[in-house]
Every structure is written in C-alpha cells, then in structure tokens.
Amino acid sequence: MIKSNRTEQTIQQIKVSVDCIIFGFNDNKLELLLIKKKDEPEKGKWSLIGGFVGFDEDLDEAANRILSDLSGLQDIYMEQIKTFGKVNRCSFDRVISSTYSAMILKSSYTEDQIEKYNAQWFPITEVPELIFDHNDMVDIAIKRMRRRVRNFPIAFNLLPSKFTLPQLQALYEGILDETLDKRNFRRKVSQMNYLVKLEEKDMTESRRGAFLYRFDEAWYKKEKHFNL
Amino acid sequence: MIKSNRTEQTIQQIKVSVDCIIFGFNDNKLELLLIKKKDEPEKGKWSLIGGFVGFDEDLDEAANRILSDLSGLQDIYMEQIKTFGKVNRCSFDRVISSTYSAMILKSSYTEDQIEKYNAQWFPITEVPELIFDHNDMVDIAIKRMRRRVRNFPIAFNLLPSKFTLPQLQALYEGILDETLDKRNFRRKVSQMNYLVKLEEKDMTESRRGAFLYRFDEAWYKKEKHFNL
DNA sequence: GACATTTAGCTTTTAATAAACAATAACAAA
DNA sequence: TTTGTTATTGTTTATTAAAAGCTAAATGTC
Structure with a gap:
C-alpha cells in the first residue's frame, strides 16, 4: 500500500499532545497521579495529565507547561518515554502523543491542589481504567522506570x-x-x-x-x- | 510563561514527521544510510531518510512507508528511538519528528537502489554534516544501539x-x-x-x-x- | 609431506559482582 | 535498670564475568 504524495491538508490535521506520567510514593507504595476529566471529551473518566503542544513551544516545554496547567506542579524534570501514534488511539481525532515521566515528592502537591485540579493518587496496583491508550502508557513507563531506578539516581x-x-x-x-x-x-x-x-x-x-x-x-x- | 487556551488553529500547524536511522555493516565497520536531498528544502544536503506522517497511518506504519518510499527497503523492523520537538529544529516550519532505527544487510540494498534514491553509505566515524538536528539523532541512536546490541539479538x-x-x-x-x-x-x-x-x-x-x-x-x- | 594460517575446543586463573547471613549499639519508655 | 524497638555494622560464600594458556584440527600452499 503506497501512500506517497500526501497533500499538505491531510498532514496538517494530525494533532500533537503530551501525556505526563507522574509517580509519587506513599505508605511504602508507588503511586500515580491521575485526573478525572471535567470536560468533554471523555468527561468523568480517569486520565493522565495531558494536553496539546503549542505551535511555539518545544515538546519538552509543552510537557512542563501542561503539567503545570493541569496540576499546579512546576519545574519538574521529566524524561521522554515514548511516542504513541496509532491512528485510532484516540477515538474522535487523530492525535499522536509523546509521554513524559517524572517522580515527585507527594507532599509538594497539596490537598488543595488535588481538589482544585480534580486529581487523585492511585497505587500502581490499583490504577483504574484510563482513557484511550493511557493504560499502555503507564505500563511502559513503569517498566522503564523500574529498569532505570537501579542505575540512575532518579x-x-x-x-x-x-x-x-x-x-x-x-x-x-x-x-x-x-x-x-x-x-x-x-x-x-x-x-x-x-x-x-x-x-x-x-x-x-x-x-x-x-x-x-x-x-x-x-x-x-x-x-x-x-x-x- | 503561561500558554494555555491555545486555539485549534495554532495546534493544527504542527507537522509530524519520521526520520529513519538505518545501520549497515561493511569492511568491519558500522555504516549509516543517508540520502542527498534532490529537492528543496535543503536541496543537495545530506539527510536521514525522513518524511511526513499521513493522516491515516500509524506512526510505526509511517516509518516503514517512508523508508520504503525513499529507499526501496521494505518490511524492515524498526524501533522507535526518540521524538525530537524543539521549535526551531527545522528552520522553516514547525515539525516534530520521531526517529526510528533499523539494521539491515547491506547487500539487500543494491547499487541500483542507491543510485535511484540518491543514497550513500557512510561509516559512522565519517558522518557528514546533516540537515536540522539529524546529527543529534544519529548520536543518540548509536549510543542506544551499542547498549542494546549486547543484550538483544538485534x-x-x-x-x-x-x-x-x-x-x-x-x-x-x-x-x-x-x-x-x-x-x-x-x-x-x-x-x-x-x-x-x-x-x-x-x-x-x-x-x-x-x-x-x-x-x-x-x-x-x-x-x-x-x-x- | 612440511608449513602457514585460521578455526575450534578445552582448561585454569583471576577478578568482579552479587548473595547470604547474625550480632551489637542506641535510644525511649516503662 | 529492664525492656522493646529500630539502626548499624563485617565476614563469608557463591556466582558470574574476564583473561589467558594450550592443544589440536582442517585446509591450501609450498
């Protein structure tokens, strides 16, 4: 199946987003920060912290801006994990998404913020069903993190x-x-x-x-x- | 610097591309397949094998299609390396690019194809200056490959x-x-x-x-x- | 047939890394 | 001062990886 000679039009319709996998630690267990979506699409469902990349911001910057916008967390160092690009990964639109991961001190994210941003911590053994392919993202991020944590002071x-x-x-x-x-x-x-x-x-x-x-x-x- | 509330318009202008880092082996040296660009932009310069992702193809599929289109190489298994997303990585347009890497048997890529596609093999110690951030891409791919080659039969x-x-x-x-x-x-x-x-x-x-x-x-x- | 060259297999030594394991010290509370 | 609880410390053993020595087999060339 040859698919050359694409028009600019089709190319431009792909959207680019970032999803953030934020780890915390509590009660001797690894936890994950998730948010319940306030708006459509997928309103009311659990999701990673994600958003679209702006035209005039680096991908890395976008990850930080989105994390900050949706959680209040600032200046968190994040590592890129992988980019997910299946055509139907998001049901209603064509979006490719780069995942980024970070580890934070839970206490730096206050109860106030949790409420304000509709967020919640989940032990990684009890992650609920997430929108789109976010569960896959989480699985991959955990595996990678467990590998890296032994050889890098992350x-x-x-x-x-x-x-x-x-x-x-x-x-x-x-x-x-x-x-x-x-x-x-x-x-x-x-x-x-x-x-x-x-x-x-x-x-x-x-x-x-x-x-x-x-x-x-x-x-x-x-x-x-x-x-x- | 808060950059929320972006309009759909700005979002849509980001383009998504894939660049392929193809390794070969010859004369006891690791080599890299590069192409000399026939058209603008950056005509005449050396480049990785790259192209835009179609609206209706998976990112992984796009990598294979682009490799096939620009080199004639088909059904090559490629691994995603990293996504590059600096605003100015490409001088004239906003493009984020996912890199994919593969290793191929050099003889499966004939002299005819090399000529047809304006390609050339370079020992990795003699990689010329490439367009955009392609040299960075190559460096990262080589490091990652050297790490993986000892633990996986790639x-x-x-x-x-x-x-x-x-x-x-x-x-x-x-x-x-x-x-x-x-x-x-x-x-x-x-x-x-x-x-x-x-x-x-x-x-x-x-x-x-x-x-x-x-x-x-x-x-x-x-x-x-x-x-x- | 002797020789040079490269492949092949076997073995020992050494070093590095990882795993297993048990007793003592410090402190607060009773 | 006794008791309970947690923190702190060393030694030994096993496993694995690296380095190195030696022998021999197969073949073409001389």
Missing part, C-alpha cells in the same frame, strides 16, 4: 531532600516490589560518596533515630556511577 | 542468514569498536542454543573454513536470554 525526587537509609530502602523495596537485604543495601550506599551522611538524626520514626543523608547532585555528576 | 540483521563465528565476532567488534577475546566470545555463543551450528562450512575466507551458524528466532523467543 528516585530521590520521591523523598525529602534529607532522608534516612531505612526510608531509602523502603522506597526501593516499594518501587521494585521486592525485599532487599539491609546490609547489602547499605554497603552499596556507602560506596556512593555523593550520598552524604549528615550529623542530624531523624527521631520521628524510631526510638534510636536514624541518621539523615542527602543526595549531592554536583558530586554525582563527577562520579556518575550508581547501583542499587 | 545485530543479526546485519549479517546474511548463515554466518560464521569469525564474522559474528568481527561484527560485534566493529559495532562496539573494541576487540573481544575469541575464546570467551565463542563460549558465550555456545551457551545460546538458538545460535545453531550447521553442517556447512564457509570456505571463502580461510583455508580451513568456518562452520556456518544461523539464528533461530522461534527458539530464541523461548529462552529470551542473550549476552555477548
């Missing part, structure tokens, strides 16, 4: 800037959905010098208290070796 | 269906641009049962001759473990 956005090692381990166990050996985990951490042990302790979660750590990004850029 | 498309182990090793050395130990390489190969040793020998490249092998795809799908 998960620290899910924690406060100061965190304890038990917290960090619980985070990894929650993300990967498997238990990790405490001593092996800590040994790996101690090999990464950019995970800096502070003098302070966090006394809120145990009697003894656990030392706080922080992730030193500038330092990491020199070493560039991460493995958990 | 490189066999660069060889005839029957090949010798010295050929296979030379291929990997060429792709990765490093020398590999013969004995360790062969040991790994012998662990992958879906690399089937045939009775035949190839006598063209050495006195003794080397046994031919083939990659059994169905068998691979059962084992799904690849490491070279």
Whole structure:
C-alpha cells in the first residue's frame, strides 16, 4: 500500500499532545497521579495529565507547561518515554502523543491542589481504567522506570531532600516490589560518596533515630556511577 | 510563561514527521544510510531518510512507508528511538519528528537502489554534516544501539542468514569498536542454543573454513536470554 | 609431506559482582 | 535498670564475568 504524495491538508490535521506520567510514593507504595476529566471529551473518566503542544513551544516545554496547567506542579524534570501514534488511539481525532515521566515528592502537591485540579493518587496496583491508550502508557513507563531506578539516581525526587537509609530502602523495596537485604543495601550506599551522611538524626520514626543523608547532585555528576 | 487556551488553529500547524536511522555493516565497520536531498528544502544536503506522517497511518506504519518510499527497503523492523520537538529544529516550519532505527544487510540494498534514491553509505566515524538536528539523532541512536546490541539479538540483521563465528565476532567488534577475546566470545555463543551450528562450512575466507551458524528466532523467543 | 594460517575446543586463573547471613549499639519508655 | 524497638555494622560464600594458556584440527600452499 503506497501512500506517497500526501497533500499538505491531510498532514496538517494530525494533532500533537503530551501525556505526563507522574509517580509519587506513599505508605511504602508507588503511586500515580491521575485526573478525572471535567470536560468533554471523555468527561468523568480517569486520565493522565495531558494536553496539546503549542505551535511555539518545544515538546519538552509543552510537557512542563501542561503539567503545570493541569496540576499546579512546576519545574519538574521529566524524561521522554515514548511516542504513541496509532491512528485510532484516540477515538474522535487523530492525535499522536509523546509521554513524559517524572517522580515527585507527594507532599509538594497539596490537598488543595488535588481538589482544585480534580486529581487523585492511585497505587500502581490499583490504577483504574484510563482513557484511550493511557493504560499502555503507564505500563511502559513503569517498566522503564523500574529498569532505570537501579542505575540512575532518579528516585530521590520521591523523598525529602534529607532522608534516612531505612526510608531509602523502603522506597526501593516499594518501587521494585521486592525485599532487599539491609546490609547489602547499605554497603552499596556507602560506596556512593555523593550520598552524604549528615550529623542530624531523624527521631520521628524510631526510638534510636536514624541518621539523615542527602543526595549531592554536583558530586554525582563527577562520579556518575550508581547501583542499587 | 503561561500558554494555555491555545486555539485549534495554532495546534493544527504542527507537522509530524519520521526520520529513519538505518545501520549497515561493511569492511568491519558500522555504516549509516543517508540520502542527498534532490529537492528543496535543503536541496543537495545530506539527510536521514525522513518524511511526513499521513493522516491515516500509524506512526510505526509511517516509518516503514517512508523508508520504503525513499529507499526501496521494505518490511524492515524498526524501533522507535526518540521524538525530537524543539521549535526551531527545522528552520522553516514547525515539525516534530520521531526517529526510528533499523539494521539491515547491506547487500539487500543494491547499487541500483542507491543510485535511484540518491543514497550513500557512510561509516559512522565519517558522518557528514546533516540537515536540522539529524546529527543529534544519529548520536543518540548509536549510543542506544551499542547498549542494546549486547543484550538483544538485534545485530543479526546485519549479517546474511548463515554466518560464521569469525564474522559474528568481527561484527560485534566493529559495532562496539573494541576487540573481544575469541575464546570467551565463542563460549558465550555456545551457551545460546538458538545460535545453531550447521553442517556447512564457509570456505571463502580461510583455508580451513568456518562452520556456518544461523539464528533461530522461534527458539530464541523461548529462552529470551542473550549476552555477548 | 612440511608449513602457514585460521578455526575450534578445552582448561585454569583471576577478578568482579552479587548473595547470604547474625550480632551489637542506641535510644525511649516503662 | 529492664525492656522493646529500630539502626548499624563485617565476614563469608557463591556466582558470574574476564583473561589467558594450550592443544589440536582442517585446509591450501609450498
């Protein structure tokens, strides 16, 4: 089936959108931020945070603008995952959509904002049926994230800037959905010098208290070796 | 900078294209298929094989159609790499472009076709200046391919269906641009049962001759473990 | 038949990485 | 001071990957 010599007209009708897959962490579980659509189309259904790309904005910029518009979240670093382009992926229009993913500290997204934007967090084991091919997008993003989280320090956005090692381990166990050996985990951490042990302790979660750590990004850029 | 409430009009002007990064292998070097543009825009410059996505074709389909239209290559399996969406990536129009990559047997692309389509193979160390952001696309595709080639049997498309182990090793050395130990390489190969040793020998490249092998795809799908 | 060349197979050593595993220290509360 | 709870720390073993040495087989050329 040869389909050359297309007219400008047909070409121009394709719309370009971005969908954002936002991960959070709560109660030792990985969660996903979804919104319930207030307007047509697909009003009342759950959806990723998405929107059309403007003519005069970069694709990356559009992802950030859309995230900001629809959730109030600003200056979130997002990575492009994949572009979905099936003809009928959206029932009423021809739209190709690039997915972007980010991890955020849940507390940076307040209850007020959740209400305002009609959003809700879902544990990734309980993601409802989403519009279009958004469930596929989520599946792919989760797989990719689980692969990357072991070799790149992307998960620290899910924690406060100061965190304890038990917290960090619980985070990894929650993300990967498997238990990790405490001593092996800590040994790996101690090999990464950019995970800096502070003098302070966090006394809120145990009697003894656990030392706080922080992730030193500038330092990491020199070493560039991460493995958990 | 808030950019909400876009009109349909501005949205519709974004065009969607696909660019194909086609790898070949020759003279123990990894090569890239490029075309010299016959028409404006950018006439006479080197470019990836690219074109606009039709309104009624999937993005994946478009990649194959465009590759076929502009090179005569058909039914090539391509993987999506990344979508490029900077506003000014193409100087005269707003185009976002998804890149796709494939590896092909150079001999399946004849001299006739090369001439007909104004194409040329370039060693990846000698890629000329390309239009737009195509050089960036190539860089990213090469990095990704070098990562994937060790864990997935994607490189066999660069060889005839029957090949010798010295050929296979030379291929990997060429792709990765490093020398590999013969004995360790062969040991790994012998662990992958879906690399089937045939009775035949190839006598063209050495006195003794080397046994031919083939990659059994169905068998691979059962084992799904690849490491070279 | 001796020789050169390349393929082929087998083995050992070493290094690197990952996995398994148990006792002690610090603290608050009772 | 005892008790309960969580944080912290090292050693050993197993597995895997890399490096290297050696032998031998097959073939065409001399």
